[in-house]
Amino acid sequence: MRPTAAAALLAALAVAALVADHLWSVGALALGLLCVCLRAGRRARPYLWGTLVSAGLVFLLSPLLQSTGWHVLWSGPVVPVLGRLDVTREELWVAALNALRLAAVGLAFAVYALLLDHDRLIAAATGRRSVLAAVLATRLVPTFERDAAGLVEALRGRNLAPEGLRGHAALLSPLLAGSLERGTNLAEAMEARGFGRPGRTRLPSPPWRALDVAAVAAAVAIVVVAIWL
Amino acid sequence: MAVASVEQLTFAYPGAPPAVGDVSLSVEPGEVVLLLGASGSGKSTLLRALAGLVPWFHGGRFAGRVEVAGLDTRRVRPAELAGVVATVFQDPEDQVVLAQVEHEIAFGLENVGAPPAAILPRVHDALAAVGAEHLAGRRIAELSGGELQRVCLASALALEPQLLLLDEPTSQLDPDGAEAFLDHALAGDAAVVISEQRPAAALARADRVVFFENGVVLLDAPRDAAIAWLDEHRPAWTSLQPSNSLLQASVSSHTLTHDPRNSLLQGRGGAVVSRVSDAVFAYPTGPRVLDGASLELRCGEVVALTGPNGSGKTTLAKLAAGLLEPAGGAVERTGRAAFLLQDPGRYLVSETALAEVALGADGRRARCALADVGLAWAEARHPRDLSSGERERLALATVLVDAPDLLVLDEPTRGVDPERKAELARLLRAQAASRATLVVTHDVPFARAVADREVSLGTRREALVA
Numbered sequence: 001m002r003p004t005a006a007a008a009l010l011a012a013l014a015v016a017a018l019v020a021d022h023l024w025s026v027g028a029l030a031l032g033l034l035c036v037c038l039r040a041g042r043r044a045r046p047y048l049w050g051t052l053v054s055a056g057l058v059f060l061l062s063p064l065l066q067s068t069g070w071h072v073l074w075s076g077p078v079v080p081v082l083g084r085l086d087v088t089r090e091e092l093w094v095a096a097l098n099a100l101r102l103a104a105v106g107l108a109f110a111v112y113a114l115l116l117d118h119d120r121l122i123a124a125a126t127g128r129r130s131v132l133a134a135v136l137a138t139r140l141v142p143t144f145e146r147d148a149a150g151l152v153e154a155l156r157g158r159n160l161a162p163e164g165l166r167g168h169a170a171l172l173s174p175l176l177a178g179s180l181e182r183g184t185n186l187a188e189a190m191e192a193r194g195f196g197r198p199g200r201t202r203l204p205s206p207p208w209r210a211l212d213v214a215a216v217a218a219a220v221a222i223v224v225v226a227i228w229l
Numbered sequence: 230m231a232v233a234s235v236e237q238l239t240f241a242y243p244g245a246p247p248a249v250g251d252v253s254l255s256v257e258p259g260e261v262v263l264l265l266g267a268s269g270s271g272k273s274t275l276l277r278a279l280a281g282l283v284p285w286f287h288g289g290r291f292a293g294r295v296e297v298a299g300l301d302t303r304r305v306r307p308a309e310l311a312g313v314v315a316t317v318f319q320d321p322e323d324q325v326v327l328a329q330v331e332h333e334i335a336f337g338l339e340n341v342g343a344p345p346a347a348i349l350p351r352v353h354d355a356l357a358a359v360g361a362e363h364l365a366g367r368r369i370a371e372l373s374g375g376e377l378q379r380v381c382l383a384s385a386l387a388l389e390p391q392l393l394l395l396d397e398p399t400s401q402l403d404p405d406g407a408e409a410f411l412d413h414a415l416a417g418d419a420a421v422v423i424s425e426q427r428p429a430a431a432l433a434r435a436d437r438v439v440f441f442e443n444g445v446v447l448l449d450a451p452r453d454a455a456i457a458w459l460d461e462h463r464p465a466w467t468s469l470q471p472s473n474s475l476l477q478a479s480v481s482s483h484t485l486t487h488d489p490r491n492s493l494l495q496g497r498g499g500a501v502v503s504r505v506s507d508a509v510f511a512y513p514t515g516p517r518v519l520d521g522a523s524l525e526l527r528c529g530e531v532v533a534l535t536g537p538n539g540s541g542k543t544t545l546a547k548l549a550a551g552l553l554e555p556a557g558g559a560v561e562r563t564g565r566a567a568f569l570l571q572d573p574g575r576y577l578v579s580e581t582a583l584a585e586v587a588l589g590a591d592g593r594r595a596r597c598a599l600a601d602v603g604l605a606w607a608e609a610r611h612p613r614d615l616s617s618g619e620r621e622r623l624a625l626a627t628v629l630v631d632a633p634d635l636l637v638l639d640e641p642t643r644g645v646d647p648e649r650k651a652e653l654a655r656l657l658r659a660q661a662a663s664r665a666t667l668v669v670t671h672d673v674p675f676a677r678a679v680a681d682r683e684v685s686l687g688t689r690r691e692a693l694v695a
Contacts, residue, residue: 197311
């Protein structure tokens with residue numbers, strides 16, 4: 001399948017997850033995307049961790065921060081600013097729905113980042129600059145992961161292995177600085193290779209196939225059905 | 230008519246003193262000009278000026294005139310010079326934009342508006358020109374450092390430039406890979422300006438040599454005259470330059486056996502600091518990197534671990550230092566080990582050079598370590614403001630300061646000029662008695678200058694150096 005069509009399909013699934021109101025439908029979307037994501041193997045780990053931790057936090061914290069519903073399942077102490085901490089059945093339902101929505105969107109992004117051919121996505125794009133920027137930003141996750149592992153390894157080599165959350169948090173600043181430096185170097189190399197110059201041409205791309213057309217049609221249909229339901 | 234001419238170029242990066250001062254030179258069609266000089270002497274700045282990146286990309290104060298193919302770089306943006314000029318930078322990972330080899334090489338051609346039907350044939354021609362046809366269709370992430378550097382060269386050659394600029398392009402390659410890279414790069418019709426810190430191979434191929442010092446051109450002469458000048462005035466640039474064939478002969482003549490438990494794989498000094506026995510190792514998604522490798526390191530000796538890219542040198546060194554655990558075999562270690570990784574960017578976690586080194590020791594020892602590597606002047610500098618060679622030396626100081634029992638240095642001379650290399654060799658020799666030292670390197674002259682014995686991986690050969 002063309003990456004453009006696949007990207008449209010993934011975007012439609014993410015929109016559908018955000019629009020749908022049924023736990024089962026959002027759950028099914030998240031499960032389907034999880035299955036596709038797992039095809040990437042070990043590379044999927046940081047994306048899965050990020051998505052599952054974020055979704056888990058939404059599920060755990062949002063009932064405590066909301067005050068809706070009347071079927072109280074647990075009632076806790078009074079906390080300044082927040083008031084009484086309690087959990088109702090309705091809050092749990094909303095928390096589960098939002099967590100599943102977040103998971104579905106995160107997994108759709110993971111599939112886009114891990115399994116799509118970004119080169120062809122850039123080649124097909126009309127807004128080449130924006131798409132290229134988005135694709136390069138997509139690489140931040142694996143690059144950050146690799147750089148972080150490198151920093152930790154270097155510190156271990158100096159017998160200074162970072163310990164605990166604080167030790168690892170201290171690496172954020174050098175990671176960010178390294179990322180900015182890498183971005184500057186890449187921008188310089190791109191300028192030297194003529195990026196941004198008028199009169200650009202394109203490597204010929206293969207024609208659209210029936211599967212690509214079907215994927216785009218399915219994307220439109222998914223969004224329409226999600227809104228309608 | 231000259232392909233490029235530089236007239237009285239003076240340039241200073243924002244907030245910094247001049248990086249080059251009053252530089253004038255010209256490059257004739259087809260000429261190969263080699264730029265030599267210490268780290269931070271102005272070589273890279275001149276290359277960037279020829280590409281138009283100075284001043285367009287970096288800003289700063291620019292005086293003088295640089296013309297490439299008749300185009301004034303002050304009036305024409307670097308992107309519009311692309312095609313006339315092509316650049317290969319030092320670190321291939323920082324210049325790759327796309328994920329697939331053919332697309333990556335096509336990127337520049339698309340940008341300069343090559344006819345669509347001609348793009349793919351030119352991509353394949355460029356891959357053939359660098360001997361990398363087999364890489365077409367491969368993903369960039371799967372390539373080794375040497376393969377990636379060839380792809381970067383192919384990306385530059387595909388543009389069919391009149392002027393090819395190479396900024397230390399062989400710093401990550403083994404000697405054979407570096408020779409092959411230069412053969413491919415210099416085989417075309419383009420004029421080439423190349424900067425190198427391991428000058429032997431480039432010196433053999435250059436028409437002219439320009440030597441920089443503190444941003445000023447000290448020498449601009451034909452190769453033979455330049456070699457004579459270097460021999461007399463800067464001997465470090467020519468004195469440690471044995472050819473590859475000399476090394477091979479030397480190694481072969483000392484080859485004793487292929488048995489990994491041979492006595493020469495055992496250390497020659499004091500107490501055993503690290504012993505790797507029949508180690509087996511594979512990374513999670515790859516094949517076995519080591520299969521029955523053995524190495525013994527003793528206090529008082531310096532061992533050079535050499536071999537081609539991908540032969541498992543770094544992996545064996547990490548096993549010896551305890552950064553990796555073997556899947557099979559055994560590793561015994563005593564005392565503390567310190568390991569200098571290949572990428573000096575991984576040692577830049579503090580706000581000043583002194584604070585960076587002082588992470589592992591008190592301020593006094595940190596100052597001594599900085600002085601040992603020639604960076605006493607940089608105490609208060611931000612580590613990211615240092616040049617690549619200076620960063621390499623800073624990283625070295627961060628592991629030296631710990632006074633380890635086992636010191637492992639992985640490619641410590643990358644981006645370091647020959648004079649600093651000679652100083653580093655002297656430093657390691659001077660401190661050798663207090664520890665075991667393992668130097669993983671492609672830099673054959675450095676290995677021979679510093680090591681008591683040399684272990685060559687991949688070929689399972691070993692030689693006594695001293």
